[in-house]
Amino acid sequence: MKQKIERIKSESFGKMKYAASERELYDIKVKCLGRNGSLTKILKSLKNMSPEKRKILGSLANQARRDVEETYQKRRKELSEQVDWEKERIDATLPGEKAEIGSLNPVSLVQREIEEIFSSMGFEIADGPEVETEWYNFDSLNVPPDHPARDMQDTFWLKSEKGKFVLRTHTSPVQVRYMQKNKPPFRIIVPGRVFRNEATDANHEHTFNQFEGLMVGLDISAANFRSTMKIFFEEFFQQKIEIRLRPSYFPFTEPSFEIDMNCLVCGGKGCPVCKYSGWIEIAGAGMVNQKVFEAAGYPKNKYQGFAFGGSIDRLAMMKYKIDDIRLFQSGDLRFITQF
Structure with a gap:
């Protein structure tokens, strides 16, 4: 031992x-x-x-x-x-190494800006599920059974034993969901992803982003809608904007109209972007059809309101001069880090 x-x-x-x-x-x-x-x-x-x-x-x-x-x-x-203390010495006055900071997708930047502008006008931000029932996505919005939007060629249908479900084709179902739980007067916007079963190209994607708007009260008119949209677009593009309403058709609005704004590329003089018309179609809208109010549980002809829907992706393309919608979901960091 x-x-x-x-x-x-x-x-x-x-x-x-x-x-x-x-x-x-x-x-x-x-x-x-x-x-x-x-x-x-x-x-x-x-x-x-x-x-x-x-x-x-x-x-x-x-x-x-x-x-x-x-x-x-x-x-x-x-x-x-x-120990070589001189070598180990740290100069606390030297600048630190710059940390790498990620970039937001331009679609996210535009969505945040849309939310801020409408919030400043008293709009509430609402949300809803991306997987919807057939009733909310079509029936409640007065879309007839034989409407082309219900075809397999246009809509992603999901197999389920619990009923018919789809990947929502628009953000409009949130209108009915919100009205079922709230009474007028109110004003909301609904930004979110939507899905369409279509071939992709520079101007079309199967997954893109919309923003839906809805204002309901006792005496809401198309004039209220026109002034609301003019204020929004001028604030968004930070310049004077001219808009016009053209008659159109949507099952969930009556009357319905398309919203055009003067082409910012050519200043309204005419160019390939606006097909030499001086105007660019920017959104669809109209006065809410009374059948939609009834589907939400409201008495017929008691309330009036307007609804509108536009593409966040297209607004981002216009604001940042992006020529291919597919870039937003490409995951290419060379594209994202520019914003």
Whole structure:
């Protein structure tokens, strides 16, 4: 046992002498004097020895522990004095490394701007599910059973034993969902993703983003709608905008109209973008059909309101002069980091 104690002490001295760092030195000490260290185990085993043997070996083991600790402290001091403090010095006045910051997709930037503008006009932001029932997506909005929008060629239908479900083709179902839980007067916008089963090209995508608007009260008119949209577009594009309403047809509005704005590319003079008309179609709208009010549980002919829907993607394309709608979902960082 005496020889073992001497060997442990000698090995620890040798290893400490050539330790290259304080961390390495500390690990050597732990292996000898730590809770499960080789010398610690000997000290713990003394209780099982005879008094005479315990007295002799105890004295040797404790002296070895003191010697190892003293050697550790001396070598630690030597290593600390070897540190090149000038090399380790940190100049706190130097600028730090610039952290990489991600970029928002231009669609997200435009959506946030749309929400801010309409919120400033008193509109509430509403939301709804992207997986919709056939009733909310079509029936409640007065879309007849034989309407082309219900075809497999235009809509993504989902297989389910619980009923007929679709990936919503527009954000309009949120109109009915909101009206079922709220009473007029109110004004809301509904930004969100929609899905259409169509081939993609520079101007069309199967997944894109819309913003829906709805204002309902006792005496809402088309004039209220026109002024609301003019304020929005002028605030969004930060310039004077001319808009016009053209008669159109949508099952959920009556009367219905398309919204055109003067072409910002040519200033209304005519160019390939606006097909030399000076105007660009920007959204569809109309006065809410009374059948939609009835589907939501409102009494017929009591309330009036207007609804409109536009493409967030197209507004982003116009604002940032983007010529291919597919870029928004391409995942190309060279594109995203420009914004």
